[in-house]
Amino acid sequence: MGVIHKLIGDKDGFDWAEVPVQSYDSLEGGKILGRELVGEQEGARYFAIRYFEVQPRERTTVDQHPYDHGVIILRGEAKALLDERTYEVKFGDVMYISPNQRHQFKNTGDIPFGFISVSPNKKLAK
Amino acid sequence: MGVIHKLIGDKDGFDWAEVPVQSYDSLEGGKILGRELVGEQEGARYFAIRYFEVQPRERTTVDQHPYDHGVIILRGEAKALLDERTYEVKFGDVMYISPNQRHQFKNTGDIPFGFISVSPNKKLAK
Numbered sequence: 517m518g519v520i521h522k523l524i525g526d527k528d529g530f531d532w533a534e535v536p537v538q539s540y541d542s543l544e545g546g547k548i549l550g551r552e553l554v555g556e557q558e559g560a561r562y563f564a565i566r567y568f569e570v571q572p573r574e575r576t577t578v579d580q581h582p583y584d585h586g587v588i589i590l591r592g593e594a595k596a597l598l599d600e601r602t603y604e605v606k607f608g609d610v611m612y613i614s615p616n617q618r619h620q621f622k623n624t625g626d627i628p629f630g631f632i633s634v635s636p637n638k639k640l641a642k
Numbered sequence: 643m644g645v646i647h648k649l650i651g652d653k654d655g656f657d658w659a660e661v662p663v664q665s666y667d668s669l670e671g672g673k674i675l676g677r678e679l680v681g682e683q684e685g686a687r688y689f690a691i692r693y694f695e696v697q698p699r700e701r702t703t704v705d706q707h708p709y710d711h712g713v714i715i716l717r718g719e720a721k722a723l724l725d726e727r728t729y730e731v732k733f734g735d736v737m738y739i740s741p742n743q744r745h746q747f748k749n750t751g752d753i754p755f756g757f758i759s760v761s762p763n764k765k766l767a768k
Binding site: 612 | 645646680722725735745
């Protein structure tokens, strides 16, 4: 059984039909909204696809974990920290974050910064 | 080691720095361009992220295989076939295509239809 989640949000905040929202704290105390668009709920056994949105001038916490990420930027612009280096990223840029690599995103634009995160099912990648 | 592939293409065709291009035939005899943006080359052991672009009025071949896909539409619009049903999809829509599910994309717009495809490393999903 295939699944289609239609983008129903607008420029103020992307949203998808029938996808629950999770909330995380930004370093500035704001809210980062996350959505699991594809995962075990959809039937995917090997990977998960999530979307996160960071508000202007806010940062994600510095993250580091044993599983890797693919990242696709969907909107806005940010500085991405990978280990000790920062990179400017915007729509369409694609990143690979290695296992245990420190990473963080800082929204440097005037609109929400949104990105897709791909990760292996955590049962695979300890 | 992280990797960043910058989007360097334009509205006539998305392209990424340092990513080789592969070419596939559309049903109409045109060319569908594919790029592996994240895979074993980048160090990813569990998943691959690819981008495909279909020209206006062209279709991908009907595909069916034992591994599943996540799909994120990046540009344009299409009719997506999943088994016997078709769905209209456009920027930001996200799909899950199950193992062995028949699928096909037909570009129904005036610009290239481009989508990200996520799949498990084929060594995992036989």
